[in-house]
Amino acid sequence: MKPYIPLGIYLALMAAAFAAPEYSKLIASVAFFMALGQAVNIFVGLTRYVDFGYVAFLAMGAYGVGVVLTYLPGLGLAALPVGIALGVAMAAALAAVVGAIALRLRGAYFAIATIGVNEGLKHLIVGANIWGGGAGLILSSAMFREFGRETALFLSTVGSTALILFAGALAVVAMYLIQSGRAGYALAAVRQDEDAAKVMGINPTKYKLLAFMTSASLSGLLGASYFAVGNMQVFPENVFFIEYILDGMAVMFLGGAATVTGPIVGGLIYYFARDLVGQVWPGAQALVTALLVFIIVVLLPRGIVGTLRLHLPPKAREWLP
């Protein structure tokens, strides 16, 4: 398996964002879907578990940056890495807690057990009025103060785009490391026959938890980059918006679950399909994209890249992971 093509695409998009800042928002919108699909893929694709509480990881990332900027003034530019680190750590910690309890459950039971995590956390923040409560955190003035106006504006445009692309590229590297090591073999065995895997000496919960925490951390980075840095605000209604997990899974299935290049192809198609529908029939995006995903899952269950890989000779398959 050679990760150079997907990594190259992220790097090329990053170069484009710096070279043509006027397109940086467009690149960010497409890259958000790509990186989200990439992160979701590490958990859902590798374990075939579905987590309906997944969006909470995006929210944790966004709140990490929001909380540091709002409640820890005076850090200057260091507020950005500190905030991102806090957000990623909160996402990973949440995944560790939820995973240690719920990952022992099989498939559908896990999905049901996690359904409340996202809504529960949102209502905790709104109801207990912590971290800005229902009004959310507006970060623009804090960002101007900490970073300076020019730098803050640059960070919220090109900087945010670069961070989103970095999250996607990091997910490619993580996927590559998992897939080419012991964990990849263990996860492949567990998702195909958990009982047989156990008899062969594999601890299923350990490897599922590894995939879950990796996926959650990357989504934390993505949430921080897209909402907090990119939009300069963190609203509970936005960051806990449950549809993002559906978007992430749609991108993953379009491209091909458990493939590395899949989410890039899936993200491109998903974004432009939604965009096209939005222009022709405003407001019907969710309906049409749902139909698109339905057709793909029924007719091409391996997704575009997954199906393509099936027909490639082994040498070429190495290059299209």
Place this chain on the structure above:
Amino acid sequence: MTLLKVEHVVKKFGGLRAVDGVSFALDRGEFLAVVGPNGSGKTTLLNLINGVYKPDEGRIFFEGVDVTELPPYKRARLGMSRAFQVPRPFPESTVLDNVVVGALFNGGYDLRRAREVAEEALRYVGLYDKRHELAGRLTFNELRLLELARALAGNPKLLLLDEVMAGLTPKEIDAMVQLIRKMAEERGIAAISLVEHRMRAVAQLAHRVIVMHQGKIIAEGPPEKALNDPKVVEVYLGRPWR
């Protein structure tokens, strides 16, 4: 040299004594066939040996260590591998990757060594040419061989084979039995194979046969002798063998 020693084990299910005071010893590299009609206690005996059940009475020793109280995964790590009656491959992984899993987790090899061990195991069972195929595309006979390769890659001292001959053609059975015997002789891997049908294969190639009936051993010895024992002929075969 003794690898496994079973001492007077008893397993009761309610009022039924499924295994009723069985004792025997197995040497390194010995291929033992446990023969008996359905319900004679063979599978229960196998489950007692690898720890799926704990005996109500008696002890089991593996390499001189009392393993009677150890759970199955710990016995697996001591060097017992089990091949199931119905093969359970990972169908969407390649044949090679299936065997690598056995080498990595059951055998405890690192990734590089695991790939070498897996390729060697596949050569050994004759599936090397199919190593890049998906396991789901193999025939039933090939799945049996894959199951054997997976167990072999785990570097076992004792292979427990649960009716692995069932459903194969006579020719495939011959090849399978030859292979198990070759593993026993070349690698010193002992094997206990349960056999309900197909006496021909057993008689030809096992080193020793134990015949079970109603939870007890009724005959033991080289195949010719054990299977021609008058008691065995009476309760199991119904007529003199051959």
